[in-house]
Amino acid sequence: MCNEHLGAITGTASGTPLNAPGKALNRRLFLGGTAAAAVGGLSLLGAGPAAAATSQNGWPASTSLPLSTLTVGAVTFPQGVRTGAPHTILGYVARRFNNEVETLRKGECWGYNFRKISGSTSYSNHASGTAIDVNAPEHFLGASGTFSAAQVRAIRSILSACDGVVRWGGDYSGRKDEMHFELVKGPADPAVAALARKLGGGSSTPPPSPATPTWRVVRRGQHGYFVTALQRLLRQHGRPLTVDGVFGSGTEAQVVAFQKSRGLAPDGIVGANTWTALQVTRKEGSTGHAVFGLQHCASAKGFGTAQDGVFGPKTAAAIVAFQRSRGLAADGVVGPRTWAALVA
């Protein structure tokens, strides 16, 4: 376990030698105090998602993150890591570590762990699901030189492939944390999404929204959550059809009818103009087909919520978390930008 875990579990606190600006306070606190005083400053929190906290690297930290299971070789990282780009990137790091540096061992690796250091606003990057620890007992906190020169070269190769998005705890300027890998760039940094795309899984975390939403183009023959959303929105506008997530001839006929009713080109293809006409703004207190549709998309993207057509507080919390993850205004209101991101 790395320093952030160690304090919680064994009661031994330590300096957290990150270079991030937000760490300065912690370093002073720890380096200037006794171990006992530092232990007193550490606590496990049960704070809810309402707090708009972020970890050191700028990612939202809370007890209700969208987490995805991360399994590499024999190891499933406890509690997983953050869904989307962090999962893609940390998964890449873990897989290459397992293949090229050292086989991952069961019970020696960690992912998400919600922790805050009391008295500061700083959360561990584990608290945002954007850090992992690998083979902790062999590469324990404070130790340096736990990897051979060949292993360090392999680690450098992995880091190099990550384009500056990932930092290794062995590179901390102060106390080393050689078990630890983390994202060093925040959710709005385009480098994160670019890396995730390069590694093959970044489509779920696009860069911050452009001036106008970019809508997925949907047509006959496709199926999936975005077709379900389309069908729900058609139902919302009174169009009779079965909601089955499959874009067949019946759905196409209803799209054409809707397009004609709005003076749009009746081509049966749902692009920006048709989506813009179909989408309806929904917020807490709303009910109906459109709410079913947005709940379905949010769940499909890892922001789980009941799919009951009722926009309650849990749906609002899921939407806020989704909006934050996509760099959208986190107001819990589903308007054009959020709809575009939900069906993306």
Ligand SMILES: [Zn+2]
């Ligand atoms: Zn760690």
